[in-house]
Amino acid sequence: MRIGIFTDTYLPYVSGVVTSELVLKRALEKMGHTVYVVTANLESFHYDYDEKERVLKVPGIPIGIYDARLTGIYPIQAIKTIKSWNLDVIHSQSEFGVGTFSRIISKQFNIPVVHTYHTMYEDYIYYITKGYFEKTGKKIVKYLTKFYCDKTVQELIVPTKKAYELFKDKYKVDRNIHIIPTGIEVEDFYNENFSKTDLLKYRKKLGISKNDFIILTVSRVAKEKSIDKLILNHRKLIDKKLNIKFVIVGDGPDMEELQKLVKKEKLEKYVIFVGKVPLKEVKYYYQLANVFVTASITETQGLTVVEAISSSLPVVAINDDSFRTSVIDGLNGYLFNTDEEYVQSIEKIYKDKKLCARLSKQSRINSVTFSSKYFAQRVLEVYKLAINANKKDSNIIHKIKNAIKRVGDKICQK
Secondary structure (H helix, E strand, O other): OEEEEEEOOOOOOOOHHHHHHHHHHHHHHHOOOEEEEEEEOOOOOOOEEEOOOOEEEEOEEEOOOOOOEEEOOOOHHHHHHHHHHOOOEEEEOOOOOHHHHHHHHHHHHOOOEEEEOOOOHHHHOHHHHOOOOHHHHHHHHHHHHHHHHHHOOOEEEEOOHHHHHHHHHHOOOOOOEEEOOOOEOHHHHOHHHOOHHHHHHHHHHHOOOOOOEEEEEEOOOOHHHOHHHHHHHHHHHHHOOOOEEEEEEEOOOOHHHHHHHHHHOOOOOOEEEEEOOOHHHHHHHHHHOOEEEEOOOOOOOOHHHHHHHHOOOOEEEEOOHHHOOOOOEOOOEEEEOOHHHHHHHHHHHHHOHHHHHHHHHHHHHHHHHHEHHHHHHHHHHHHHHHHHHHHHHHHHHHHHHHHHHHHHHHHHHO
16 A cells, blocks of 8 residues: 655654554555655755655744744645646645545545644643633634544544543544554654663662652643643652652753742752654653653643553553543553642652552553554554545546536437
8 A cells, every 4th residue: 555644744753643653654665555744844945855764855844833834835846746646545644734635635635634633732822822811712623624634534533532532522522533652653752672781870860760750741841731740749748758850851942940939849869851852762761760740631641651562661641531541540540630649640650669660661561552553553444544544535426527528418419
């Protein structure tokens, strides 16, 4: 099969969406399929086609949200290249820019579109409205999301039940919605694949010892991730005289504000900001930790949690639908509703080594269901549905055209 992934974000940008795209591309290629990528150029305002990696980058302009860029909806120079690929299916990963372009290509060359919905846009409205006209902004987002995810695609994929319920219960979308959790190359995170020498290097870099109990979060450092709550709760853990350090991997617009909060709470010795880390190095930080934590309620799935359980880490996550498939409360971690429950969960794991070991073992077992191979196999089934549906639609249109032509011919004969 010849597959085109259309996305606004791709390497060198680092995010959960990019990780999902990379994992899918590699897994499909291992299965013998040919995968192309169309994305925005994050480095320059030029077209660039890497024939070896089969990645076409089209010009885009910065939109002020992280490193994201917005492309034109019909970059003419790209058309000829895409046509030569002779795609069987388009897999859109974005609702705007390149996502819109994918719909135009679909109509122009009669290629079915499968779309994956990654982002709960209503949770990100404040980046654009800055607190003004939020109700209006949410209505616009609802309308655009319904249009791009319902009216313009053959099949829709969402990673969790949370996203499924958004479309079925709130947006009232009347089409097939496939719940397929994003997979990862789980083997890359297995403990046995890391040398003690490498891990010691990272420990020295962060200034942590083997005796330190490490809480880790890997996240964009932004308001919606609720890292401030984790920091304030860390103050409570330190007040209990527990030898725990909180390591934050990632960068973002709230970095300076959170650093000020750490200083205010006198936690400089106990909270470590690592900053932005190359994608290939992120996996090493999981190996340094004892527990992974997250308080974000804006995820559609939370790939970092999947990476954490693949690294055999117990997870303490806020009780949100995004995490319920990867974190089974009491089995491989805990889901918390209140600050007190968060603190109690961490303290329980910290004090009970047998419990920590049991949760760790179960995380490793649970991670298998998120393998890249299983992920790709399920997505392929959706591609086949889209291709078959598109053939049926094409046949119906062809029959209608022929019927109209026959009627026209009879009228002309009279």
